[in-house]
Amino acid sequence: MIIKSIKGKGFSAFLLSAMVSLAIFSAPAIAGKKDDKALKKATKTCQKLYPSMTQGCGLSFSRRHGNCLGCHQIQKGAQPGNVGPPLIAMKARFPSRAVLREQIWDATVKNPNSLMPPFGRHQALSESQIDKITDFIHTL
């Protein structure tokens, strides 16, 4: 994984400062010390809550990755926001996994004023991270 392979101190410091100072559109997919820490913490929580989907759940719960709980209720997820609809009955609402993935990749295609960040289009998450999150969300 990208996040784990970049461990050099100087380089990750550079990445962090680059994330702050560069125009965000050109920023790389999330990778930095704080991000690693947030992901580790979320993944640990997920080992108990969703043991068969640890990675997807971790990326969804991490505040510095999907942070789905920022806006959506998810069963077993602590302190959810309520700006977006609860993520329940996902297979009924999104029979096609591909459509769900498109929604996560860029929700503004269907609704230009959507509050949901276009995770794929703005490279807030990598393509493989989006895949893992989609797999997890689709099981809810």
Next chain:
Amino acid sequence: MKTTKTTIVLAALFGLVGGMTTNALAAQQDPSVQADINAFQNYFKNKFQHLSLNDFSKGPYAMSEDKRLQFDAIMEFPPFEDLVDKGEELWKTPFRNGKTYSSCFSGSDKTLRTAYPKWNSAKGKVETLEQAIVNCRVKNGEKKIGTGKGKLAWMSAYLTGIATGEVINVIVPKGNAKALAAYEQGKKEFYAKRGQLNLSCANCHVDNPGQRIRGNTLSPALGQITHFPVWRGKWAKKKGDGFGTIQRRYGGCNKQVRAKPRKRQKAAYNNLEYFHTAMSNGMEISGTEYRE
């Protein structure tokens, strides 16, 4: 027509007698701005019919009784009073040339807060109260100081405190194309999506006030500026004394949507503050307050 002519003549007379400030006070609000203000305030009044106009100044604490109780408990013994006292002391201490901050402003200190940000026709740009204070220092041979926190925020908090109950009245002078353009730019900044998370100010604070992002309740944009500079628990924990100006807060909001914060006291934020404050015209300054 007659009344307009009289107003202009009067404004000119006052202008001669009282200088720029009186002139600005006599200036009339641009009708398109007044229409925006009415629409903006009506939107919030309809959305939260149980709240009075001034209730909106309590932000997230106006949205839930439980939160309001927490807020009231903290405000019983405000953790920031010492700093506001320091601000008063700084404000009242004369410069080395013997002049005071008050000498840079006309009118009472008590109502200074209510007219800012103000259109400065000589410079052709919006001037915030914080910038006016820094300019006053420079004019009197003192050094510039930072506009985000520290001494300037304390002085500004003192001015907000003594303005408690005074009514906000930010004016975009009628018929002044440059002032209107600055206001429109601020409005655009407010409604435009920005940053990696692709969010506008309005997405959260117009479309979703009262809703939660994780555990945090979103405040309504109406009344957001009635109590700035604020003392934030978050800022006190991180570093510094907890006080910050509205433009420090804008920077924090921008970072949260992963957008590059704008430079403080430059056109983008000044124009945003111009629009943002004007939208709360008619509300009372509620004094310096605590925020999470």
